[in-house]
Amino acid sequence: MSFFDYLGENSERITFLLIQHVQVVLVAVGIATVVAVTIAVGTERTPRLRAASLSVTGTILTIPSFALFGLMIPIFGLGVAPTILALTVYAIFPILRNTVTGLDGVDASVVDAARGMGMGPWRRLGRIRLPLAWPVILNGVRVATIMVVAIAAIGAAVQGPGLGQLIFRGLSRTGGANALNEALSGVVGVVAVALILDAIFILIARLTTPRGLHV
Amino acid sequence: MSEPTTPRDSTTEPMIRLVEVTKRYDGADVDAVAPLMMEIGRGEFVVLVGPSGCGKTTTLRMINRLVEPSGGEIWIDGRNVTHVDPDDLRRGIGYVIQQVGLIPHMSIEQNVGLVPQMLGWDKPTVTARVEELLELVGLDPAAYRSRYPRQLSGGQQQRVGVARALAADPPVMLMDEPFGAIDPITRDRLQDEFLALQQRIRKTIVFVTHDIDEALRLGDRIAIFADGSRLAQFATPLEILTTPADDFVRSFIGEGAAIRRLSLLRIGDIEPARFRPAGDAGVRAKPDETVAVVLERMLNGSANRVEVQGLGQLSVQDMLLATGPEAGEAPQ
Numbered sequence: 001m002s003f004f005d006y007l008g009e010n011s012e013r014i015t016f017l018l019i020q021h022v023q024v025v026l027v028a029v030g031i032a033t034v035v036a037v038t039i040a041v042g043t044e045r046t047p048r049l050r051a052a053s054l055s056v057t058g059t060i061l062t063i064p065s066f067a068l069f070g071l072m073i074p075i076f077g078l079g080v081a082p083t084i085l086a087l088t089v090y091a092i093f094p095i096l097r098n099t100v101t102g103l104d105g106v107d108a109s110v111v112d113a114a115r116g117m118g119m120g121p122w123r124r125l126g127r128i129r130l131p132l133a134w135p136v137i138l139n140g141v142r143v144a145t146i147m148v149v150a151i152a153a154i155g156a157a158v159q160g161p162g163l164g165q166l167i168f169r170g171l172s173r174t175g176g177a178n179a180l181n182e183a184l185s186g187v188v189g190v191v192a193v194a195l196i197l198d199a200i201f202i203l204i205a206r207l208t209t210p211r212g213l214h215v
Numbered sequence: 216m217s218e219p220t221t222p223r224d225s226t227t228e229p230m231i232r233l234v235e236v237t238k239r240y241d242g243a244d245v246d247a248v249a250p251l252m253m254e255i256g257r258g259e260f261v262v263l264v265g266p267s268g269c270g271k272t273t274t275l276r277m278i279n280r281l282v283e284p285s286g287g288e289i290w291i292d293g294r295n296v297t298h299v300d301p302d303d304l305r306r307g308i309g310y311v312i313q314q315v316g317l318i319p320h321m322s323i324e325q326n327v328g329l330v331p332q333m334l335g336w337d338k339p340t341v342t343a344r345v346e347e348l349l350e351l352v353g354l355d356p357a358a359y360r361s362r363y364p365r366q367l368s369g370g371q372q373q374r375v376g377v378a379r380a381l382a383a384d385p386p387v388m389l390m391d392e393p394f395g396a397i398d399p400i401t402r403d404r405l406q407d408e409f410l411a412l413q414q415r416i417r418k419t420i421v422f423v424t425h426d427i428d429e430a431l432r433l434g435d436r437i438a439i440f441a442d443g444s445r446l447a448q449f450a451t452p453l454e455i456l457t458t459p460a461d462d463f464v465r466s467f468i469g470e471g472a473a474i475r476r477l478s479l480l481r482i483g484d485i486e487p488a489r490f491r492p493a494g495d496a497g498v499r500a501k502p503d504e505t506v507a508v509v510l511e512r513m514l515n516g517s518a519n520r521v522e523v524q525g526l527g528q529l530s531v532q533d534m535l536l537a538t539g540p541e542a543g544e545a546p547q
Contacts, residue, residue: 107319111316112312113314113317113376118301118306119329
């Protein structure tokens with residue numbers, strides 16, 4: 001059976017896993033965005049705490065994902081929860097890094113003028129600093145998403161949802177009927193998800209960048 | 216505290232009063248601003264001038280408490296504002312800086328309407344006010360209101376910056392080298408326009424610059440700061456040019472060069488652009504008289520303006536500026 005015949009015959013299952021994959025990634029990145037922006041804003045007056053949170057979340061990235069998923073089994077068991085938790089932990093660093101860079105990059109004279117006009121710290125954050133940092137923050141979210149799409153496939157090691165199931169099942173029965181096709185369909189699916197999400201983020205960036213910034 | 220906390224008679228009370236205001240930054244062993252006493256009257260245009268590091272900008276920023284004073288009191292319009300809510304205070308004080316600091320993702324209209332909007336004005340009132348202000352600073356509202364700051368030239372941006380500072384009609388304006396980053400030709404024009412604007416709106420203005428010529432040109436009174444935040448002289452431009460308080464002031468204004476020129480230059484040599492239309496002036500002069508002679512006559516007669524035969528009117532300030540080191544060379 002050719003690869004394309006295999007895809008045709010199993011389209012329903014592959015589509016289901018693909019959608020699951022996207023959902024897990026988006027939930028994890030969504031949580032990570034909230035956590036990362038909160039950390040970035042919350043540590044503004046404590047540079048040491050900010051540096052510490054950057055190095056901790058950065059260090060987590062160096063833990064091999066297979067190991068992290070395995071370490072979570074005794075605590076969170078198998079399935080969706082440990083997958084989302086692990087992906088969230090991985091996604092925090094790129095978003096945190098970019099949020100810090102974005103906020104720091106806001107023109108100091110704009111903030112000074114806003115202060116001089118009587119805008120309080122929260123108003124400055126909500127109306128000036130976050131909107132101006134937004135393109136940079138969004139880029140961090142995009143990088144995190146692409147990274148996590150690939151890592152999510154490893155989630156199948158802890159019975160997590162998504163396209164990883166195809167890859168792991170296919171590889172576990174190498175030599176069997178359609179084993180290669182099954183694993184390959186998972187890999188191609190992951191790449192497709194990454195490309196589609198990337199394109200969506202570019203579109204979001206276009207639509208949400210404040211107009212005054214690209215004139 | 217001996218000062219009353221309720222407003223005094225609004226006609227005699229100065230608009231801004233700094234009482235022994237000081238600033239020392241954490242860990243520094245000298246004052247950024249040494250104890251400073253200063254009174255600025257209603258509608259007065261005061262220029263703080265001095266070399267960099269003399270504390271003039273810090274002094275300015277303590278008036279709206281962007282820099283919190285380490286000691287002393289700040290009084291505005293008869294009210295001690297040293298400990299009031301800083302955001303409320305700042306909404307009532309116009310603030311213009313060299314980098315302008317327009318908010319890039321907001322339209323010109325949103326930028327100008329920012330303070331009124333924070334003060335809770337309703338939308339039609341804000342819109343009408345924005346329109347009025349853009350016209351006041353010489354920008355056509357129809358053409359500019361929906362543009363973004365990056366679509367404007369530096370000079371246009373600073374016009375918007377001035378409009379934004381005037382938005383809620385504050386009695387006091389603080390300006391930190393507002394024309395410092397603008398090309399010389401545009402700067403001259405903005406200075407002229409701003410002086411004309413000030414004639415109409417009569418704000419109390421505190422203006423920081425390091426350029427003594429700009430100070431002489433704009434200020435009703437000039438505060439010259441020396442190193443170590445010493446207030447070397449606080450007087451009118453004429454007083455400073457005629458009787459510099461000390462060697463520092465003398466060297467800062469250019470070793471008396473300008474004064475010497477007063478007796479060399481004839482009124483008729485003053486570039487025609489400086490003359491204003493004829494009107495009622497206390498003193499009359501002929502074009503071939505020297506500036507010094509005419510100035511002396513004006514001083515004796517306590518006149519601020521002179522009517523020059525066939526040319527128009529000049530103020531004391533016009534004449535002083537026209538005799539500066541660069542005057543007469545390539546007028547723009």
